[in-house]
Amino acid sequence: MGTGINDSTLHSRKAAKRIMSYLVLARKYRPQTFEDVISQQHVTTTLKNAIAASRVAHAILFAGPRGTGKTTLARILAKALNCEKGPTDTPCNTCASCTDITSGHAADVFEIDGASNNSVDQIRDLRETVKYAPTRSPNKIYIIDEVHMLSIAAFNALLKTLEEPPPHVLFFFATTEPHKIPITILSRCQRHDLRRVDITTLAAHLMNICAAEKREVAPEAIELVAREAGGSVRDSLSLLDQLLSATPGPVTHDHAAELLGVMDRKQIFDAAAALIRGDAPLLLDSIAALHAGGHDFRAFHADLIAHFRHLLVAKMAPDRPDLIDTPAHEHQALQEQAAAVSGPWLAAIVDLLIAETSRVRFSASPRFAMETLFLKLLQKPRAESVSGLIKRLDKMMAGDGPAPDKPVQSPQPNWQTPPPKLPEQYAAAPPQSVPPHPASRPAPAQTPSQEPPPAEYPQRMPAPSPPYSESVPMPTQGPPLPPAPPSLPKDAPPEAIWNAVRQQLSNAHPALAACLGKCTLKKMANQSIELEITGTRFDLSRIQDDKQQALIKAALTPYIGEPITLTVIGKTGTQDTRIQKKRQEDQMRQEAEHHPIVQKALRELGGRILNITVFKPKENEV
Numbered sequence: 001m002g003t004g005i006n007d008s009t010l011h012s013r014k015a016a017k018r019i020m021s022y023l024v025l026a027r028k029y030r031p032q033t034f035e036d037v038i039s040q041q042h043v044t045t046t047l048k049n050a051i052a053a054s055r056v057a058h059a060i061l062f063a064g065p066r067g068t069g070k071t072t073l074a075r076i077l078a079k080a081l082n083c084e085k086g087p088t089d090t091p092c093n094t095c096a097s098c099t100d101i102t103s104g105h106a107a108d109v110f111e112i113d114g115a116s117n118n119s120v121d122q123i124r125d126l127r128e129t130v131k132y133a134p135t136r137s138p139n140k141i142y143i144i145d146e147v148h149m150l151s152i153a154a155f156n157a158l159l160k161t162l163e164e165p166p167p168h169v170l171f172f173f174a175t176t177e178p179h180k181i182p183i184t185i186l187s188r189c190q191r192h193d194l195r196r197v198d199i200t201t202l203a204a205h206l207m208n209i210c211a212a213e214k215r216e217v218a219p220e221a222i223e224l225v226a227r228e229a230g231g232s233v234r235d236s237l238s239l240l241d242q243l244l245s246a247t248p249g250p251v252t253h254d255h256a257a258e259l260l261g262v263m264d265r266k267q268i269f270d271a272a273a274a275l276i277r278g279d280a281p282l283l284l285d286s287i288a289a290l291h292a293g294g295h296d297f298r299a300f301h302a303d304l305i306a307h308f309r310h311l312l313v314a315k316m317a318p319d320r321p322d323l324i325d326t327p328a329h330e331h332q333a334l335q336e337q338a339a340a341v342s343g344p345w346l347a348a349i350v351d352l353l354i355a356e357t358s359r360v361r362f363s364a365s366p367r368f369a370m371e372t373l374f375l376k377l378l379q380k381p382r383a384e385s386v387s388g389l390i391k392r393l394d395k396m397m398a399g400d401g402p403a404p405d406k407p408v409q410s411p412q413p414n415w416q417t418p419p420p421k422l423p424e425q426y427a428a429a430p431p432q433s434v435p436p437h438p439a440s441r442p443a444p445a446q447t448p449s450q451e452p453p454p455a456e457y458p459q460r461m462p463a464p465s466p467p468y469s470e471s472v473p474m475p476t477q478g479p480p481l482p483p484a485p486p487s488l489p490k491d492a493p494p495e496a497i498w499n500a501v502r503q504q505l506s507n508a509h510p511a512l513a514a515c516l517g518k519c520t521l522k523k524m525a526n527q528s529i530e531l532e533i534t535g536t537r538f539d540l541s542r543i544q545d546d547k548q549q550a551l552i553k554a555a556l557t558p559y560i561g562e563p564i565t566l567t568v569i570g571k572t573g574t575q576d577t578r579i580q581k582k583r584q585e586d587q588m589r590q591e592a593e594h595h596p597i598v599q600k601a602l603r604e605l606g607g608r609i610l611n612i613t614v615f616k617p618k619e620n621e622v
């Protein structure tokens with residue numbers, strides 16, 4: 001090295017060069033082939049097929065959310081058509097044409113920003129250049145980004161060229177708002193809609209980039225970045241860039257949460273769990289914690305809506321995790337949380353959360369708005385399923401007293417971070433903090449613990465049981481039925497035994513007895529009993545319940561001994577069909593009543609309907 005340049009100057013020049021040559025991740029990892037574009041296979045496959053068949057349209061519109069690959073796809077398509085080895089669906093990325101397009105210096109590929117070149121004069125200039133043949137490549141390609149920003153006059157100026165462009169000219173448009181493009185333009189374009197990238201795919205993509213960058217980033221941090229990006233690859237890479245530059249060593253979940261200013265997922269799950277349990281103190285506490293952490297309540301509110309929407313979907317379509325855009329490890333926790341409540345209750349919560357959006361958003365004190373909203377949500381009555389009600393009724397009749405309700409312990413995914421510490425006054429909140437309901441029984445003696453307060457909520461708002469699932473946990477203690485001494489001789493006829501058993505059960509378990517009333521004894525030989533039930537599917541499922549079977553067997557044991565095999569055959573359907581038929585008839589009556597001709601007759605003749613008879617169709621009629 002020459003004189004006059006000392007080591008530190010050299011060092012700083014090298015550093016400056018390093019900074020100058022630093023490429024942001026979004027540019028460094030911009031896809032260069034169709035295969036690199038994630039989550040848009042429906043578009044890339046179509047384009048590749050079009051190239052292979054030489055059927056690429058001369059005007060193509062890429063529509064979709066920001067950062068999903070619209071301009072990227074336009075560039076790859078330009079390369080594919082202008083590649084020296086092309087047209088090919090796998091551009092070489094090494095020839096002069098490909099590298100020029102990558103660097104943005106291609107002589108025949110024009111990238112135009114629609115937002116800043118939106119006037120009619122600019123489009124007229126463009127129209128002039130279109131006439132000339134390409135200089136170096138087979139095609140002259142115009143990529144217009146944010147094309148919806150063009151003025152109406154500009155669009156009109158473009159119309160003619162777009163309809164019949166010279167043979168070597170192609171237009172690729174990209175837009176986030178296709179609805180703002182005039183229909184006359186849309187109808188001249190082949191349209192491809194790009195999808196938002198789901199969190200799991202995006203997280204996997206980011207993970208690969210971190211590996212390529214040789215950076216250690218916790219999966220939870222990646223997940224947070226992917227979630228925050230809202231389905232945009234570019235946004236996710238910008239956030240990741242920011243995160244990697246801000247943290248020199250390994251990046252943890254806390255780093256990401258702090259930098260992105262987002263809430264821990266656990267806080268959302270905790271708040272939802274508290275709401276499901278009906279735990280007002282814990283809910284208010286979660287808000288206090290958010291306030292202390294300086295979190296944005298509007299974001300919290302939006303996250304909460306998303307969470308309850310996910311719960312509702314998990315409840316209504318448990319086999320469709322693809323409908324819930326959350327990482328896989330949260331699915332199980334969502335399922336379990338959803339199992340603890342009823343679908344209608346979840347729907348009501350989502351409704352109210354959405355209805356109150358503007359209040360939270362525009363309130364001068366979002367904290368108080370959020371608190372009152374929570375208290376309102378707590379007022380929503382929990383719908384209990386019929387089977388849950390009957391089970392509780394049975395328990396009461398059997399003298400078990402109120403159900404030994406454990407508060408619904410809401411399931412949570414495995415979080416890396418420790419749960420936030422609760423302030424002392426809430427950690428062991430005594431049940432008195434909620435005014436006791438007049439009908440409530442005295443609460444059992446409390447032992448202070450970290451567990452949420454059992455309070456009197458079980459009586460006031462019974463632990464909700466899911467109407468759509470049979471996962472209600474039943475107490476495992478055996479039935480409290482003392483075997484009555486058999487008052488019949490050993491060789492009594494089966495019917496007599498069965499009647500005695502029914503009689504005995506009817507005193508202690510009226511609901512079960514009602515079910516048994518629909519049963520006919522088909523067979524009783526040795527210790528094998530076969531019953532046939534004529535009722536709804538509900539009756540069948542109820543009598544097939546383990547606990548009910550145990551009750552019946554226990555009542556039978558003194559007469560026929562153990563072990564007993566009890567089989568119940570459903571003759572279901574009759575009841576269901578009857579109900580269905582009744583509904584059909586009701587509907588027909590209503591239709592007849594509201595029929596225009598009938599209505600007209602009523603009006604003009606001044607009559608009234610006395611009776612509507614539904615005629616049964618004859619055998620050969622349909």
Ligand SMILES: [Zn+2]
Nearest residue numbers: 083092095098
């Ligand atoms: Zn090439």
